Amino acid sequence: MIFCIKLPGGLIKWCRVINFKESASGENPGNLKTPSCFLPSSKEPVRFNLYTDFIPLQKIVTNPNLSL
């Protein structure tokens, strides 16, 4: 899975989520704790975690005051 990220400097860069697919499908649950991604060229890694950084729609619907 690819996430796009725009960094200061103008270029859109991309990163691949490490083992995201395996984690999501349950084929590699050992990586479940780190379905994050990073930009190797970035000094400060930009990390996503599907399970903590993303809000399920159901949660937003039940709590309309929740901001993305």
Add this chain to the structure above:
Amino acid sequence: MEKYFEILLLGELNERPPISHLVKEYFENFFLEKVLAEKGIIVGGKWKVSLAIHFQEKGPMATFEDMAFANGARTIASESIKMYSAVIHYNLIKDAEKPYLQTIELIYKVVKVFITSTYKKVKPTFIDELWNEIDLNYLFSLPYPASIEEQRYFLDEVMGKQV
């Protein structure tokens, strides 16, 4: 006219709906005109907004049923861009009786939830009522399934079709 709202579609070749890039452009213009400009949001302001929509196969370890939204935006101050992200389970489309219509409805739903959750002055009912103004005849006149070249998913060129 400066583009204040942009939709980026992302997904691996076998895990994304094969829609034309014109679908994305239609929704960008639709929401810009009917919602954002109408409500005085984003348009003419300091920030431009990008909404990245990722299509992803569902797996048993996924904790959400249909779609999820990134918590917060990534801000690129030097370009005055705020980038938001959302994920849609591709299974909802793949397993649908009418996958193209399902895709159109899901993109509409994602943008609706994004706008109404981020900009509280826009109520969900307002966008629900706009659905009747969607030109389905135009959208269904576009090629489906579209060729990869016609799809123009974000990063296709960068990744050399390896996504």
